[in-house]
Amino acid sequence: MKHSEVTELFENHVLQTYGRFPLTFVKGKGQYLWDSEGKRYLDMGGGIAVNILGHAHPDLQKALSEQSQTLWHCSNLYQHPLQGELAEALVHRIGDGKIFFSNSGAESNEGLYKLARRYGHAEGRHEIITFKQSFHGRTLAGIAATGQAKVQEGFGPLVSGFQHAVFNDLRSVEERISPSTAAVMLEGIQGEGGIHPATPEFLLGLRELCDTHQLLLLWDGVQCGHYRTGFFQSFQSLLHHQEADTSFLPDAISMAKSLGGGFPIGAFWVRQPFSTLLGPGSHGTTYGGNPLACSVASRILQLIQEQSLDQNALKMGSRLQEGLQKLQLQFPDKIDEVRGMGLMLGIVLRNDGATDSAPSMALVKSLHQEGMLTIPSGTHVVRFLPALNIQPHEVDEALHLLEHTLSKH
């Protein structure tokens, strides 16, 4: 089918909730996607941190097709081995606790809000402190948690009980704690907000603050998790050098995006002391922990371990980051800053003349012409969230395409 025909179908039949780029993709393999005209693109966006092993990975194809021969769906009224095994693998990577499976990031975060409400209920505490520029998903509670006015516009009255503090600013959190506060929730690295990593000092301070005030510390690891920073969760990367190593652990962690590598699945982990708050009848889902999704998610974790892709994420992350920093020196009038960790990186762009109010969109579109996909984050940041199995020559190709684009941009 031609691009124009697909465009017509979308215009006529798909709700126009996205400002979509005029691209129609029909095929993927490894780090590349092909559009309907046969043009090839290097995928440095990874479907927004989803395609963690690239496209059409043979081992994931095998896991999915093998599972499809035996059991597709099994109601959560019953149990099946794959859900138990995946839960064990996730707990093993975080700490003592239990897992609930969902289908997406927003849904996983809903679980965290419900956990916080249950936790504070007996004492009449229900408020959750989140952060400005955060992003937690598009459900009604998700947009109230999200610290960006543009996702809330026209949807009021918002779900009550969310306060927004300044990220990496303990004082700002402290000021918002009241007798109604039950929890604090943050992303380890703010993704949609423009690649802002939480600092180790902030995390350690938050943990202390939460302990002092008996608040749950809720972690949105939907975008920054799953070895993107070299460790399963980004706090493990940030704090492993410090003596305080073992003293930081959130009370709940949400996951999705990379978890299924493109097969929809989400999850949240609840730390052991709080794992009975959501008891029988308190929460549920039809599809969560589906056998097909669990088979793919488990295989991803095995492959990351077998092929040391956590190490690869670190190595390729450094290579990409160093390359981007060189480009910053080469184009100081265009690149203001390079931010992020591992394979979650962003370049902050400078305004290019008075008319250019969203330089990130302009660059992302120019890169499409060159045959590379990146993800804008707000008006000034362009994100790189490639697969963890990316190879040096592909990182170099990305840098080359970026350099070429910047030099004529």
Ligand SMILES: *Cc1c(COP(=O)(O)O)cnc(C)c1O
């Ligand atoms: C993408 C994202 C979500 C929402 O996930 P969905 O699967 O789109 O519902 C939530 N939190 C963060 C940090 C995200 O990046």
